[in-house]
Amino acid sequence: MRRIGDAPATRAILITLATLLTTLFLVVPLASIFYQAFAEGLAPFWHNLSDQYTRQAIMLTLLIALVTVPVNLVFGVFLAWLVTRFSFPGRRLLQTFIDIPFAVSPVVAGLLYLLLYGRTGWLGSLLSEADVQLMFAWPGMVLVTIFVTCPFVARELIPLMQAQGSADEEAAVTLGAGGWTLFRRVTLPKIRWALVYGVILTNARAIGEYGAVAMVSGTIRGETVTLPLQVELLYQDYNTVGAFTSAALLAAIAVVTLVVKGVLEWHTQRRGKRHA
Amino acid sequence: MSIRVHNVSRRFGATTALEPLSLDIAAGEMVGLLGPSGSGKTTLLRIIAGLETPDSGTIHFGDRDVTRVHVRKRRVGFVFQHYALFHHMSVFENVAFGLRARPAAERPDNDEIKRRVRHLLERVKLDSMAERLPAQLSGGQQQRVALARALAVEPEVLLLDEPFGALDTRVRVELRRWLRHLHEEFGFTSVFVTHDQEEALELSDRVVVMSDGRIEQVEAPATLYRSPANRFVFSFLGETNRFEGEFHHGRLVNGEAWISVDARPGAADEVLMRPHELVVTTEPDEMAHLPARVDAISPVGSDVRLELSAEWMRHPWQVSLAHHEHERLGLERGSHCWLRPTRLHRFERS
Numbered sequence: 334m335r336r337i338g339d340a341p342a343t344r345a346i347l348i349t350l351a352t353l354l355t356t357l358f359l360v361v362p363l364a365s366i367f368y369q370a371f372a373e374g375l376a377p378f379w380h381n382l383s384d385q386y387t388r389q390a391i392m393l394t395l396l397i398a399l400v401t402v403p404v405n406l407v408f409g410v411f412l413a414w415l416v417t418r419f420s421f422p423g424r425r426l427l428q429t430f431i432d433i434p435f436a437v438s439p440v441v442a443g444l445l446y447l448l449l450y451g452r453t454g455w456l457g458s459l460l461s462e463a464d465v466q467l468m469f470a471w472p473g474m475v476l477v478t479i480f481v482t483c484p485f486v487a488r489e490l491i492p493l494m495q496a497q498g499s500a501d502e503e504a505a506v507t508l509g510a511g512g513w514t515l516f517r518r519v520t521l522p523k524i525r526w527a528l529v530y531g532v533i534l535t536n537a538r539a540i541g542e543y544g545a546v547a548m549v550s551g552t553i554r555g556e557t558v559t560l561p562l563q564v565e566l567l568y569q570d571y572n573t574v575g576a577f578t579s580a581a582l583l584a585a586i587a588v589v590t591l592v593v594k595g596v597l598e599w600h601t602q603r604r605g606k607r608h609a
Numbered sequence: 610m611s612i613r614v615h616n617v618s619r620r621f622g623a624t625t626a627l628e629p630l631s632l633d634i635a636a637g638e639m640v641g642l643l644g645p646s647g648s649g650k651t652t653l654l655r656i657i658a659g660l661e662t663p664d665s666g667t668i669h670f671g672d673r674d675v676t677r678v679h680v681r682k683r684r685v686g687f688v689f690q691h692y693a694l695f696h697h698m699s700v701f702e703n704v705a706f707g708l709r710a711r712p713a714a715e716r717p718d719n720d721e722i723k724r725r726v727r728h729l730l731e732r733v734k735l736d737s738m739a740e741r742l743p744a745q746l747s748g749g750q751q752q753r754v755a756l757a758r759a760l761a762v763e764p765e766v767l768l769l770d771e772p773f774g775a776l777d778t779r780v781r782v783e784l785r786r787w788l789r790h791l792h793e794e795f796g797f798t799s800v801f802v803t804h805d806q807e808e809a810l811e812l813s814d815r816v817v818v819m820s821d822g823r824i825e826q827v828e829a830p831a832t833l834y835r836s837p838a839n840r841f842v843f844s845f846l847g848e849t850n851r852f853e854g855e856f857h858h859g860r861l862v863n864g865e866a867w868i869s870v871d872a873r874p875g876a877a878d879e880v881l882m883r884p885h886e887l888v889v890t891t892e893p894d895e896m897a898h899l900p901a902r903v904d905a906i907s908p909v910g911s912d913v914r915l916e917l918s919a920e921w922m923r924h925p926w927q928v929s930l931a932h933h934e935h936e937r938l939g940l941e942r943g944s945h946c947w948l949r950p951t952r953l954h955r956f957e958r959s
Contacts, residue, residue, distance in 0.1 A: 503689070504695075507680055508758070509681050509684075510707075510710040518710075
């Protein structure tokens, strides 16, 4: 029996269209980034990469990712645990709140933080009295990045943990397991792959975030410029090769992320089949 | 260890899962909680375990009030409906889990853990499977791992939630016998939940019949079957045939059908019969006049079951008779026959 919609003509048209669109909209731009970066050969690429400001942008980007990922890892696990293992008034509301960073444009998020924590903002004025400056400095950039990326881990975990139910955890508790043993030996092994997946997504977004970070950065060269901001700055300076070098770096990270993600998905699917 | 449930109740939002109820279970006893789904039997079991908190009432294990004691500290063995085995751990590690989870001061050393797990696995005849993952075992084997795992922490109370629900009949019968043996050997007090009356009657020292969050009756199986306390218990314990009619001069009459009764059967004019409490005859007699037609004949084990219908029946009746009796009568599908009850049950309508 032939499946619905599986006529040879439909098939050919759909496959051609999908391939064409993917190539046109996804593959060509990605390839052109690398082409532009190496347009004048390897030497200018290398020169741009070892540029002081670019190196500082790389370091700052890594720093932001390094702080954001662990924070959101812990936060996401706690949140997912809370939402799936306990029932309390406002649980559904909390679950909706998790999605706010996805729903709000990053620029708006950046603006809100600027208004709240800036020198004249009502939290910021308190902080500036204590001589703490968050905005136009890396702590503020970390803060908005955490905000923008905080749903990733929780969103990966919640559906999985909901589907798994809590019978295993209950079994572990009746056997005398304390909270930490319970998490480490029973819950963690079951959510491990989803957790890694969430971390990868968090990391990718933390590195690539532009809008929110741009709002609170103040663009001080060598101090508050991340790689995405550096791309923008170099491009405005008519340094096309420079801009594309930084862009190529970001794109390379993206490609690596995608490959890791693909491998993980393949891995979980195989495990899923084995257990089914 | 004895278990004392006193005045325990539980609500979930607007629904009442348990009305305030009390139950005493003696040390070493094996008690089955029997009831339809939604009767509150699992809630009661989970409250005894400490997995659920009662809204009111107290739970005692022996002299110890455990109402506020965390499940971790209650030292109960709990076997879950779908076993809840740790799928990423070997059978051995599953059974060892409770021992390894103990605080360092109480934890037996590695050799001792190995010895005890080995011993338990031998008891449940799974010593050759120690290194397998749960997914590589059959349902019955997984159930045995779950039992061994619960017994590894040497609980004085073993609680089982629908322990054999997901297994096929043959495995179920075997596991029941085997649970009996374990119970005798280890001497724990045991409470299990089931919706299968046969299972409850076969395994329990006493059966607790529940419905709508209430305890209907607590009784030893033989007594329970012989003298059910009310209509619900009667109909839940087995197949029921019901005759409804109007009381006229010592007879309960429904159309052309009637049964002689010695007195008006309570407010509801009905009598109930089990399938084996009816005799199939070729003509009516002075006690009853119940014509019926044979709709289906199915030989089940030592009996032949007949499904019968008639104008005066609201639902088809079930009658069971011995094979030789069936052969003597020579009934076929569509045959007409007469029924004579050997025993009538009457209850007040609840």
